[in-house]
Amino acid sequence: MSENDMMSMLNNMMSNMSMQNVSEEKVILKCVKENKRLRIKFYSFIDKYGKKHYNVYNKEYNCQFPREIRIENRYYAVPSNAIMLIEYNGKRPFxxxxETNIVILGDIFQRIIDENKNMVVYQEPECVICLSNMCQITYLPCGHKCVCNNCNTLDTCPLCRVKIESLMR
Incomplete structure (x- = not known):
């Protein structure tokens, strides 16, 4: 199955599960086992043009996600505006x-992702603006880590266009 077929299937699945009135941008999450605990990790960010981006969220932060639907190696989809980066009282951000926007992706979709896991469209370890420096800035509230200190001059996130309220270095 092609990348376009996979995107079409994801769009249909999300539309059928009452996600029509939210941002077209999607985030794919995966449940993995780390130190005997099930954790939710960011798999990819799919922009409104259907391009997949990897490594645009800070992988050092935990993800608050319902425990009752966590199953190892299961994939989930959420609209990008359903994700918030929370930081308060000097504690580690997360x-x-x-929860109302989580779509559990079925076995067919998981098999397609596994078959295409070596097909990488965009890796974002470097700044999406200058393409030479490493990403150092995480924007709030969207949580995207996608620019370096030198290129941090925008009012909106270059990936999702959400207004930047604050940032973390």
């Missing part, structure tokens, strides 16, 4: 997923 991502919070709006």
């Amino acid at each position: 991502y919070k997923i709006d």
Whole structure:
């Protein structure tokens, strides 16, 4: 199955599960086992043009996600605006997923992802603006880590266009 077929299938699945009135941008999450605990990790960010981006969220932060639907190696989809980066009282920041917008992706979709896991469209370890420096800035509230210190001059996130309220270095 091609990348376009996979995107079409994801769009249909999300539309059928009452996600029509949210941002076209999607985030694919995966449940993995780390130190005998099930953790939710960011798999990819799919922009409104259907391009997949990897490594645009800070992987050092935990992700608050319902425990009752966590199953190892299961994939989930959420609209990008259902993810918030929470930081308060000097504690370690974490991502919070709006539980009402989670779509559990079926076995067919998981098999397609596994078959295509070596097909990488965009890796974002370097700044999406200058393409030479490493990403150092995480934007709030979207949580994207996608620019270096030198290119941090924008009012909106270059990936999702959400207004930047604050940032973390």
